[in-house]
């Protein structure tokens with residue numbers, strides 16, 4: 001059996017920074033209550049470990065009583081305002097790539113651009129970024145949402161459009177949606193497209209595609225609620241008919257995988273190295 005592990009598997013820069021800094025804070029501030037707004041990263045193994053180490057997870061900033069960590073995906077603008085009023089000390093671990101999109105959205109909204117934000121409506125990053133887009137913005141989660149977004153744009157009477165996208169979105173789907181918008185948009189509207197998919201995501205998607213073409217079985221490891229891992233699964237499925245999506249080695253069906261000779265492994269941006277190593281160990 002030959003095993004090929006993606007070089008870009010596992011923690012990206014933003015997640016590593018968030019996890020490392022949170023661990024440092026928990027060690028240093030053992031007598032203090034430390035809160036985290038939402039899941040720090042979309043991975044149960046990590047979240048459970050942090051809970052054991054004393055991190056208190058909350059769903060809204062109103063529940064915070066003391067120092068509060070902001071996760072890599074970022075939060076809504078109002079969180080900063082409420083924290084300030086409540087005198088809460090915020091430790092902002094939002095990934096710099098996400099902060100950059102917040103800044104772009106705010107600047108263009110001030111310049112009277114209508115904004116199309118491409119990404120999953122319910123994803124925390126999109127909820128956060130949307131709050132920086134001002135009132136003239138629409139979220140496009142899939143190609144079917146384009147018509148509705150264009151109608152909203154027409155109603156706004158604005159003639160400049162900015163298109164931005166979730167950092168972990170699929171490059172292929174992003175290109176398809178942009179093409180659809182360009183074909184349907186009225187001629188008097190000028191469009192500015194900013195591909196804000198982060199480089200780490202692009203590289204991981206490219207490598208997933210490449211490895212999936214070369215193996216008999218492709219294993220994608222990551223949280224089931226992780227948007228970027230789900231995207232890897234979709235990409236791999238298209239190239240390799242035997243693709244499975246697991247959260248950890250316990251979910252592997254040992255009998256079934258024995259028949260495969262070439263096995264590929266890729267993992268999402270919030271998958272800890274430990275989970276990847278355990279799968280490799282089990283296969284070996």
Ligand code: F3S
Nearest residue numbers: 012014095097167198
């Ligand atoms: Fe940041 Fe990209 Fe990771 S946006 S959190 S480096 S997937």
